[in-house]
Amino acid sequence: xxxxxxxxxxxxxxxxxxxxVIVGVLCAVIGVYIVLRGMAFMGxxxxxxxxxxxxxxxxxxxxxLIGALIASLVVAGGITLFSRKGSIKEDxxxxxxxxxxxxxxxxxxxxxxxxxxxxxxxxxxNVLSVSSMDLVVTTILAVSVVTVILVLxxxxxxxxxxPVLAATLRMPAESLRGILLVLIALTVVISMQTVGVGLxxxxxxxxxxxxxxxxxxxxxxxxxxxAIGAFSGAGGLLASxxxxxxxxxxxxxxATFIFLLxxxxxxQKGVLTRLRGRSV
Numbered sequence: 001x002x003x004x005x006x007x008x009x010x011x012x013x014x015x016x017x018x019x020x021v022i023v024g025v026l027c028a029v030i031g032v033y034i035v036l037r038g039m040a041f042m043g044x045x046x047x048x049x050x051x052x053x054x055x056x057x058x059x060x061x062x063x064x065l066i067g068a069l070i071a072s073l074v075v076a077g078g079i080t081l082f083s084r085k086g087s088i089k090e091d092x093x094x095x096x097x098x099x100x101x102x103x104x105x106x107x108x109x110x111x112x113x114x115x116x117x118x119x120x121x122x123x124x125x126n127v128l129s130v131s132s133m134d135l136v137v138t139t140i141l142a143v144s145v146v147t148v149i150l151v152l153x154x155x156x157x158x159x160x161x162x163p164v165l166a167a168t169l170r171m172p173a174e175s176l177r178g179i180l181l182v183l184i185a186l187t188v189v190i191s192m193q194t195v196g197v198g199l200x201x202x203x204x205x206x207x208x209x210x211x212x213x214x215x216x217x218x219x220x221x222x223x224x225x226x227a228i229g230a231f232s233g234a235g236g237l238l239a240s241x242x243x244x245x246x247x248x249x250x251x252x253x254x255a256t257f258i259f260l261l262x263x264x265x266x267x268q269k270g271v272l273t274r275l276r277g278r279s280v
Contacts, residue, residue: 007241015135016127020233020251023194024203026142028229029149030187031208032222033180037160041091042181044201045098046188049075051105051197059108065137068192072185075101080178125196125248127237134193141190145183152179157218194233195248202252207232210259213266228258 007013034043053071057064075097083093130138149156159166159176166173184204191200211225236251243250264272 003242004238007238012128012130013237013241015130015132016247017234017237019130019135019138019194020127020237020247021230022138022142022233023191024207024229024231024233024251024255025226026145026187026229027191027200027203028207028211028225028227029146029222030183031204031206031229032211032218032225033156033160034184034204035208035212039184040201040205042094042184043188043204045094046072046075046181046185047197047200048105049098049101050188050192052101052108054192055105055108065189065192068189069186071101072189073182076178076181076185080174080181084174125192125194125199125246127194127240127247127251130193138190138193141186145186145190148179148183152176156180195251199248199252203229203232203255206252206255206259210255210262213259213262213269216268228255232258 008017031043034040050068050071053067053069053074054064055067056071057067078097079090079093082088082096083090155166155171155176158169158171159173163173187204188197188200191203195203207228208221208225210228211221215221215224232251232255236254237247239245239254240247240250262270264270267273
């Protein structure tokens with residue numbers, strides 16, 4: 001067991017482990033709604049949409065986290081505003097704001113050569129550089145997001161699975177959709193340092209997709225997805241330590257491996273499981 005405990009003799013590994021697990025659970029939980037509502041593109045778009053906020057904050061020597069947060073909230077609000085009441089389809093609004101924000105970010109970054117080096121950890125993640133203050137902020141934001149999800153569990157459930165019933169009950173579907181976009185935006189910002197904007201979309205989708213194959217009930221799907229996210233964060237961090245590879249990519253690859261196992265061997269939906277059932 002010494003190989004398992006050795007990395008945690010270092011303070012940066014302890015903080016990195018905590019951050020990886022927190023981000024893994026948070027992405028996995030919000031990812032359940034992303035998978036069920038077919039919003040995978042939203043996660044990817046929101047991840048890249050924070051680039052201009054990060055670049056501007058860097059230029060002004062301000063907080064990259066605050067810059068990313070402001071940019072993500074602006075994009076989430078813009079998508080909600082332009083797609084509300086069917087003015088244009090949501091995926092169209094996402095495509096417009098995704099392309100615009102990404103282009104603005106690239107334009108700013110390309111103007112200063114040092115950006116490429118200084119902001120590389122934003123693109124690819126560096127969980128081992130998490131400071132004590134970073135961990136505190138991550139924890140507070142993550143608890144806030146999960147709390148909102150728990151409080152609005154039933155309204156989100158109705159809007160996601162039965163829009164007709166939601167309309168009958170006069171539930172504020174547009175407002176709930178806007179809140180969900182804001183939660184996704186916050187999750188992306190929280191995950192920025194751990195897995196990077198280039199990989200956060202994978203952590204939003206992969207654990208939840210694996211849980212979808214393994215669970216039949218939504219509460220169970222949430223629990224399984226959170227467990228996969230936490231396990232991926234911890235396992236990926238250890239793999240990155242011993243293999244000397246980027247932590248963000250290791251975490252995502254770990255989650256992908258679990259998804260492939262679920263895809264093949266899930267009790268009812270697994271490909272090999274169904275083939276075995278037909279041959280019996």
